[in-house]
Amino acid sequence: MRRGANPRRRARGGPRMNRKYPVMLDLRGRACVVVGGGAVALRKVEGLLECTESVRVVSPSIHPGLAALVQAGRVEYLARAYAPGDLRGVFLVVAATDDPDTNEAVWQEAEALGVLVNTVDDPPRCSFYVPAVVRRGALTLAISTDGKNCALAAALRRELEERFGPEYGPLLDLLGELRDRIRREERDPSRRKALAERLATAGLDRLVACEGLPAARRRAEELVAQRGATA
Known part of the structure; x- marks a missing residue:
């Protein structure tokens, strides 16, 4: 398939063909562009800066x-205003202007070059959507409504923010550390999986929230030691 071809326009099939494929993009070292300079563009830039240091803004004036x-x-x-050619060498672009003609031009160039594009408040001119996100350290929870209702996505995000507190950041770091240790020490894949599931469901999040990370670490170490005692 030639670069820039749009397989979505040739796709055939039932309702499932309209589903979006959820991914987590690694933007480190990849050029990202935001076309537009208002408050919406600011939010998009701030989101990108959480994931990459390579962000360019194209706009005659900025917030x-x-x-x-x-x-x-x-x-x-x-x-300056957006001009054809601004997307050469770019990995991802967000069109966030209040000018439909400019947004259309950005979309057209992105499609021609095979650049990922999000046109704000214009789902048909998006090759990806930006979900509502809750971040807790390495934990990322994302909610998307396929562009149908951003208010619902925001409401669900607020619920998740209450359900998953800041304790999940250090907890996930601890679980990742223990996972690496278990992989080194336990040869049996089924036992590794069982212990990982036990650690994930042992209420360590509540321990972190109520008694701190050291208490959760002690409990986790006990569970790992019990695995060794029963091996």
Whole structure:
């Protein structure tokens, strides 16, 4: 298939063909562009900066928040309107202007070059959607409504923020550390899996929240030691 071809336009099938494939993109070292300079563009830039240091803004004028990021050297800024060719060598672009013609031009160039594109509030001109996100350290929870109702996604995000508190960040770091240790020490895959599931469901999150990470670590170490005693 030639670069830039759009297989979605040739796809055939039932309702399942309309489903989106959820992925987690590694944007480190990949060029990302936001076309637009308003409050919406600022939010998109802030989200991208959580994942990459390579963000460029293209707009004749920019929001004070964006100006501060430019001043701090965190964002590259082209102080002009979008022009064809701005997406060469780009991995991902967000079209966030209030001009439908500009957004359409960005979409067309992105499609031609095979660049991932999100056009704000215009689902048909998106090759990806940006979900509502809850982050707790390495834990990421994402909610998408396929662009049908962002308010519902935001409401669900607030529920998840209450359900999954800040304790999940250090807890996940602890579980990752123990996983590496168990993989080194336990040769039996089924026993490794059983212990990982036991650690994940042992209420360690409540221990972190109520008594702190050291208490959760002690309990986790006990569970790992019990595995050794019964081997």
